[in-house]
Amino acid sequence: MILFDNVSKLYPTQNQAALESLTLEIEKGEFVFLVGPSGSGKSTFLRLTLREDKPTAGRIRVAGKDLHRLSNWKVPHLRRRIGTVFQDFRLLPNKTVFENIAFALQVIGKPRRQINRDVPAVLELVGLDGKEDRLPDQLSGGEQQRVAVARAFVNRPLILLADEPTGNLDPATSVGIMKLLDRINRTGTTVVMATHDQSIVDQMRKRVIELEHGKLVRDQSRGVYGYTR
Amino acid sequence: MRFQYVLSEITTGLRRNLTMTIALVIVVAISIAMLGAGLLIRSQAETTKGYWYDRIEISVFMCNEYSTGAGCADGAVTDAQRDTIRQTLESHPEVDEVFYENQEQAFERFSEQFDDSDIGGIITPDQLPESFRVALQDPEQYDGVVSAVSGLPGVQEVTDQRQLLEPLFRTLDGFQLVAFAITIIQIVAAVLLIGNTIRLAAFNRRRETGIMRLVGASNFYIQLPFILEAAIAGLLGSVLGIIALFVGVELIVGRFIAPNLQFTSWVDSADVWAATPWLLVAGVLFSMLASFVTLRRYLRV
Numbered sequence: 415m416i417l418f419d420n421v422s423k424l425y426p427t428q429n430q431a432a433l434e435s436l437t438l439e440i441e442k443g444e445f446v447f448l449v450g451p452s453g454s455g456k457s458t459f460l461r462l463t464l465r466e467d468k469p470t471a472g473r474i475r476v477a478g479k480d481l482h483r484l485s486n487w488k489v490p491h492l493r494r495r496i497g498t499v500f501q502d503f504r505l506l507p508n509k510t511v512f513e514n515i516a517f518a519l520q521v522i523g524k525p526r527r528q529i530n531r532d533v534p535a536v537l538e539l540v541g542l543d544g545k546e547d548r549l550p551d552q553l554s555g556g557e558q559q560r561v562a563v564a565r566a567f568v569n570r571p572l573i574l575l576a577d578e579p580t581g582n583l584d585p586a587t588s589v590g591i592m593k594l595l596d597r598i599n600r601t602g603t604t605v606v607m608a609t610h611d612q613s614i615v616d617q618m619r620k621r622v623i624e625l626e627h628g629k630l631v632r633d634q635s636r637g638v639y640g641y642t643r
Numbered sequence: 644m645r646f647q648y649v650l651s652e653i654t655t656g657l658r659r660n661l662t663m664t665i666a667l668v669i670v671v672a673i674s675i676a677m678l679g680a681g682l683l684i685r686s687q688a689e690t691t692k693g694y695w696y697d698r699i700e701i702s703v704f705m706c707n708e709y710s711t712g713a714g715c716a717d718g719a720v721t722d723a724q725r726d727t728i729r730q731t732l733e734s735h736p737e738v739d740e741v742f743y744e745n746q747e748q749a750f751e752r753f754s755e756q757f758d759d760s761d762i763g764g765i766i767t768p769d770q771l772p773e774s775f776r777v778a779l780q781d782p783e784q785y786d787g788v789v790s791a792v793s794g795l796p797g798v799q800e801v802t803d804q805r806q807l808l809e810p811l812f813r814t815l816d817g818f819q820l821v822a823f824a825i826t827i828i829q830i831v832a833a834v835l836l837i838g839n840t841i842r843l844a845a846f847n848r849r850r851e852t853g854i855m856r857l858v859g860a861s862n863f864y865i866q867l868p869f870i871l872e873a874a875i876a877g878l879l880g881s882v883l884g885i886i887a888l889f890v891g892v893e894l895i896v897g898r899f900i901a902p903n904l905q906f907t908s909w910v911d912s913a914d915v916w917a918a919t920p921w922l923l924v925a926g927v928l929f930s931m932l933a934s935f936v937t938l939r940r941y942l943r944v
């Protein structure tokens with residue numbers, strides 16, 4: 415589903431590579447934790463997967479597409495097959511919960527009928543039914559992140575990328591989000607989650623990929639967070 | 644394409660960026676008014692030139708018995724010489740029409756011109772030269788005709804009014820050039836200003852556009868509301884600019900210049916009407932183009 419082949423990324427302003435000769439493969443339906451200290455290249459990995467940026471060297475394949483050869487105008491179609499969740503939720507403050515999720519479908523030209531069917535369904539999935547008319551600032555952080563997950567998942571993507579989705583949440587709330595991501599993973603969606611959160615990684619016992627200074631230092635199935643230290 | 648979504652996106656965009664929209668409308672209005680003024684100056688210069696061109700002629704004065712000069716060595720022009728001159732003129736490709744004026748006619752014209760003065764009494768017809776008045780095919784092309792007849796025997800002098808009017812034409816050419824330069828500068832300034840305004844609008848909505856990119860909205864879909872916003876502002880601005888132009892022409896030219904300066908015909912609201920479709924198209928098109936170019940640079944995938 416995601417294939418990095420000897421990928422390096424050097425940002426123009428930086429003299430150390432954000433990713434260095436990274437080779438790894440993530441299969442369809444996997445749940446993968448991407449761990450490593452701040453600045454180790456986790457977000458860069460996700461950005462490259464989304465084709466928000468291009469690698470300096472190496473090849474990337476995502477959902478059967480060679481990103482190197484993917485023309486700019488086809489990038490939106492790639493992104494429709496990938497859901498994304500961030501630490502800061504990225505909701506539109508002046509739109510309700512329903513509208514925030516509907517927005518993601520509207521802007522890719524989905525018909526109203528489908529929106530009115532899919533948005534309530536995904537709200538129920540994330541446990542927010544009954545709150546569709548609230549504005550983001552009338553929700554708790556955990557609830558806001560559920561809206562963001564709902565928006566990422568409403569179009570049934572092949573892949574869900576999450577960049578420290580629990581970074582702003584307390585441990586109890588984080589567990590709820592992790593259960594949600596696990597449920598989404600069980601529908602067959604590949605989930606890649608970058609995180610610092612040791613207890614979550616230790617509890618879930620999923621595949622762990624650890625980066626340090628942009629290099630792969632560990633790739634372990636059913637791993638824990640701090641294995642090498 | 645979900646039309647309703649686009650529509651609501653535009654109206655909220657226009658409303659949210661009301662000050663920006665107003666700025667955009669004003670920029671376009673001023674630019675279109677200036678652009679229109681430039682076009683009107685051009686057509687005014689064109690009209691004035693045409694007005695004077697129609698009156699340009701070459702005069703070929705022939706020798707009378709008092710004449711001195713190289714061509715008049717044989718005294719007054721002979722019938723044979725006059726026929727040669729006439730044939731030369733009439734067969735010349737740049738000549739449109741040839742009129743003959745004999746000494747009596749010259750005297751009448753002379754008397755009319757100096758009606759009130761005493762000179763009329765002193766001059767007699769035989770002191771005046773007979774002449775050919777030559778209208779040209781193209782008033783710009785007079786050199787050929789002048790040189791064709793200048794050396795002929797019996798020709799005392801060839802004068803062309805073009806020489807007299809040359810400074811006027813040069814001034815008009817200058818006007819046209821300046822108007823053209825102003826128009827170009829105005830368009831460049833307007834495009835930059837519109838681009839900047841749209842960039843600010845895009846910056847204000849970077850949250851939305853960021854999310855749109857993330858969920859896979861096409862560039863077209865992301866840019867469309869901005870471009871349509873610019874088009875609407877462009878249309879409003881053009882209409883205002885054109886109205887200003889009508890008012891300006893009516894007040895400045897219609898009330899003030901035209902009644903007082905009658906040496907040519909002046910631009911009027913008919914000329915503004917003629918320019919209106921172009922100005923509307925230009926206002927809308929340049930606004931859309933400016934925003935499109937800006938967004939291409941600013942809202943990359």
Ligand SMILES: Nc1ncnc2c1ncn2[C@@H]1O[C@H](COP(=O)(O)OP(=O)(O)O)[C@@H](O)[C@H]1O
Nearest residue numbers: 425427428432451452453454455456457458459
């Ligand atoms: N847009 C950017 N421009 C320049 N350098 C960047 C950019 N994004 C990240 N970096 C650098 O690349 C390295 C990896 O960053 P990142 O992928 O964000 O790590 P992580 O997400 O693991 O904290 C860091 O040294 C960071 O400073």
Ligand SMILES: [Mg+2]
Nearest residue numbers: 456457458577
């Ligand atoms: Mg990061």
